Amino acid sequence: xxxxxxxxxxxxxxxxxxxxxxxxxxxxxxxxxxxxxxxxxxxxxxxxxxxxxxxxxxxxxxxxxxxxxxxxxxxxxxxxxxxxxxxxxxxxxxxxxxxxxxxxxxxxxxxxxxxxxxxxxxxxxxxxxxxxxxxxxxxxxxxxxxxxxxxxxxxxxxxxxxxxxxxxxxxxxxxxxxxxxxxxxxxxxxxxxxxxxxxxxxxxxxxxxxxxxxxxxxxxxxxxxxxxxxxxxxxxxxxxxxxxxxxxxxxxxxxxxxxxxxxxxxxxxxxxxxxxxxxxxxxxxxxxxxxxxxxxxxxxxxxxxxxxxxxxxxxxxxxxxxxxxxxxxxxxxxxxxxxxxxxxxxxx
Amino acid sequence: xxxxxxxxxxxxxxxxxxxxxxxxxxxxxxxxxxxxxxxxxxxxxxxxxxxxxxxxxxxxxxxxxxxxxxxxxxxxxxxxxxxxxxxxxxxxxxxxxxxxxxxxxxxxxxxxxxxxxxxxxxxxxxxxxxxxxxxxxxxxxxxxxxxxxxxxxxxxxxxxxxxxxxxxxxxxxxxxxxxxxxxxxxxxxxxxxxxxxxxxxxxxxxxxxxxxxxxxxxxxxxxxxxxxxxxxxxxxxxxxxxxxxxxxxxxxxxxxxxxxxxxxxxxxxxxxxxxxxxxxxxxxxxxxxxxxxxxxxxxxxxxxxxxxxxxxxxxxxxxxxxxxxxxxxxxxxxxxxxxxxxxxxxxx
Numbered sequence: 130x131x132x133x134x135x136x137x138x139x140x141x142x143x144x145x146x147x148x149x150x151x152x153x154x155x156x157x158x159x160x161x162x163x164x165x166x167x168x169x170x171x172x173x174x175x176x177x178x179x180x181x182x183x184x185x186x187x188x189x190x191x192x193x194x195x196x197x198x199x200x201x202x203x204x205x206x207x208x209x210x211x212x213x214x215x216x217x218x219x220x221x222x223x224x225x226x227x228x229x230x231x232x233x234x235x236x237x238x239x240x241x242x243x244x245x246x247x248x249x250x251x252x253x254x255x256x257x258x259x260x261x262x263x264x265x266x267x268x269x270x271x272x273x274x275x276x277x278x279x280x281x282x283x284x285x286x287x288x289x290x291x292x293x294x295x296x297x298x299x300x301x302x303x304x305x306x307x308x309x310x311x312x313x314x315x316x317x318x319x320x321x322x323x324x325x326x327x328x329x330x331x332x333x334x335x336x337x338x339x340x341x342x343x344x345x346x347x348x349x350x351x352x353x354x355x356x357x358x359x360x361x362x363x364x365x366x367x368x369x370x371x372x373x374x375x376x377x378x379x380x381x382x383x384x385x386x387x388x389x390x391x392x393x394x395x396x397x398x399x400x401x402x403x404x405x406x407x408x409x410x411x412x413x414x415x416x417x418x419x420x421x422x423x424x425x426x427x428x429x430x431x432x433x434x435x436x437x438x439x440x441x442x443x444x445x446x447x448x449x450x451x452x453x454x455x456x457x458x459x460x461x462x463x464x465x466x467x468x469x470x471x472x473x474x475x476x477x
Numbered sequence: 478x479x480x481x482x483x484x485x486x487x488x489x490x491x492x493x494x495x496x497x498x499x500x501x502x503x504x505x506x507x508x509x510x511x512x513x514x515x516x517x518x519x520x521x522x523x524x525x526x527x528x529x530x531x532x533x534x535x536x537x538x539x540x541x542x543x544x545x546x547x548x549x550x551x552x553x554x555x556x557x558x559x560x561x562x563x564x565x566x567x568x569x570x571x572x573x574x575x576x577x578x579x580x581x582x583x584x585x586x587x588x589x590x591x592x593x594x595x596x597x598x599x600x601x602x603x604x605x606x607x608x609x610x611x612x613x614x615x616x617x618x619x620x621x622x623x624x625x626x627x628x629x630x631x632x633x634x635x636x637x638x639x640x641x642x643x644x645x646x647x648x649x650x651x652x653x654x655x656x657x658x659x660x661x662x663x664x665x666x667x668x669x670x671x672x673x674x675x676x677x678x679x680x681x682x683x684x685x686x687x688x689x690x691x692x693x694x695x696x697x698x699x700x701x702x703x704x705x706x707x708x709x710x711x712x713x714x715x716x717x718x719x720x721x722x723x724x725x726x727x728x729x730x731x732x733x734x735x736x737x738x739x740x741x742x743x744x745x746x747x748x749x750x751x752x753x754x755x756x757x758x759x760x761x762x763x764x765x766x767x768x769x770x771x772x773x774x775x776x777x778x779x780x781x782x783x784x785x786x787x788x789x790x791x792x793x794x795x796x797x798x799x800x801x802x803x804x805x806x807x808x809x810x811x812x813x814x815x816x817x818x819x820x821x822x823x824x825x
Binding site for chain 2: 151152153154155156157159160169184187188189191192193284286292293294313314315316317319333334335336337338339340
């Protein structure tokens with residue numbers, strides 16, 4: 130069972146590289162990516178797309194890495210131009226890794242990872258490219274091999290439609306090579322022990338067995354729908370959600386339409402209207418729990434999730450709950466969001 | 478939900494100390510215990526009770542700790558006298574922790590942790606006491622507070638009757654104090670972030686939610702049966718299993734009856750009879766998977782598990798499978814093991 134799951138998960142990452150699976154959260158898979166490839170004090174370049182990029186930065190700092198954290202406003206994706214100029218300045222090649230979050234769950238921003246790859250190449254820099262695809266994998270088009278990603282970090286509880294408890298690393302040859310000389314202390318996260326055991330379908334310690342069986346089922350669901358169809362479904366549903374938000378006259382957190390996330394839409398409440406009070410009313414009246422604003426967005430924004438096992442009528446229910454909630458909470462808005470969404474869904 | 482689970486799990490550890498829960502295997506909880514309390518190069522004292530003690534040693538070495546590993550024959554528990562003399566020799570108090578496996582799953586040996594505590598006290602040594610209760614918690618009497626354990630390591634998939642995927646650390650005040658000055662790099666395993674978030678029922682990263690709900694149910698099952706009744710049940714079932722083994726004329730791996738494990742019985746096959754071939758026959762004929770001999774016991778022993786959610790008739794089925802398997806595999810033995818077991822079960 131393990132052998133087939135470890136093989137059949139690869140097309141979802143669009144990779145031929147080995148993938149290791151930990152009993153862990155996505156945070157554990159962040160840590161695994163860093164401790165296997167880097168040495169104490171190594172410099173890494175990270176970009177502040179939102180709360181999760183910030184938490185990954187904090188984790189790297191805790192582990193004793195030196196982080197150059199490119200600050201941003203949580204309304205834009207990774208700026209590949211800034212990455213490129215930072216790498217060009219680093220003629221000594223001190224930067225050992227560029228870390229980017231593909232889909233920022235906190236702000237609803239999907240960054241252009243191909244552009245980040247191009248920036249590294251243009252700068253003729255040797256840094257590893259590590260990408261967090263925790264909330265994008267299986268919902269947005271993700272290409273480990275085409276984009277030249279060295280370590281892809283993923284988790285079970287988003288697009289893979291499983292309970293939380295599995296963390297993933299997809300590992301390029303270059304990352305495996307880096308692992309040979311990396312000196313960060315590691316035991317639980319050791320790729321070498323994992324890969325050696327995986328060859329025969331074993332693990333170096335007890336895996337999260339039940340979730341692996343679930344993963345096998347999730348893979349079958351992707352195969353049945355067809356991965357590109359899954360991505361198209363999320364694009365269609367997300368566009369409908371955004372049309373609703375615009376019809377309500379509310380502002381989407383992501384400021385660049387090219388970077389709209391197709392898995393989550395973060396929405397500002399109007400100035401002076403607390404987003405968490407609104408969420409509380411929606412929860413109480415309609416038993417629907419909207420995502421809260423995290424970190425810098427706390428109280429200012431709410432999030433509409435539309436990832437994973439999600440369809441037209443689930444979205445219609447969700448948007449209806451938001452529209453009624455806006456009325457119930459007396460938040461200034463125009464009616465008609467749900468109608469705008471349905472018009473898109475029926476046409477596309 | 479999280480708050481009540483984190484509180485109600487404490488009586489199972491017999492502690493008033495805080496307990497943190499990771500999305501991880503027990504191996505992760507081993508690592509958490511070490512990285513939160515120790516600094517690179519610190520010396521730890523460990524005792525070779527079997528395969529799991531050996532794996533914990535390997536993990537400590539991987540993390541850059543200096544391990545004094547007291548070798549043994551996998552047929553005896555932790556020798557508290559050796560611990561005491563090692564600690565007495567260490568007048569400079571260089572040993573920072575004594576690590577012991579309460580129940581060695583590989584060899585079916587339950588060590589006397591109270592005796593280890595006494596040894597540390599007799600030596601007037603300041604080392605932390607860390608105990609792996611992964612396969613004992615909830616099946617054998619375990620006393621974090623009474624035994625003065627500083628870090629208890631546990632997992633979800635044995636006595637707690639859950640799927641794998643939760644790792645636990647119960648943490649004494651002394652261990653928390655050690656954490657303040659410990660310099661091993663850590664992020665995912667950080668107790669401080671975990672405890673700070675737990676205060677309000679939160680976690681620093683996504684927990685293994687479904688297993689936490691399961692843990693709530695497991696705790697209710699312990700409360701219904703009564704913890705001491707659970708221990709008595711395991712003692713009765715284990716004694717019946719051992720009577721069967723003795724009636725068959727086979728040898729129990731654990732050489733000291735005072736250290737017989739009440740959760741698993743490891744049994745030698747007679748010289749010249751491969752234990753794995755025997756296990757294969759039992760699996761094929763009766764669809765029962767006996768535990769294999771691990772490490773030094775590979776091919777020489779098999780293991781009968783009788784832990785967790787287990788009762789008289791499940792044991793009767795198990796022992797019947799072993800008895801028929803011994804006949805089918807033409808392993809020299811006397812009949813009557815199952816009868817000896819039933820005689821004990823009906824009398825006690």
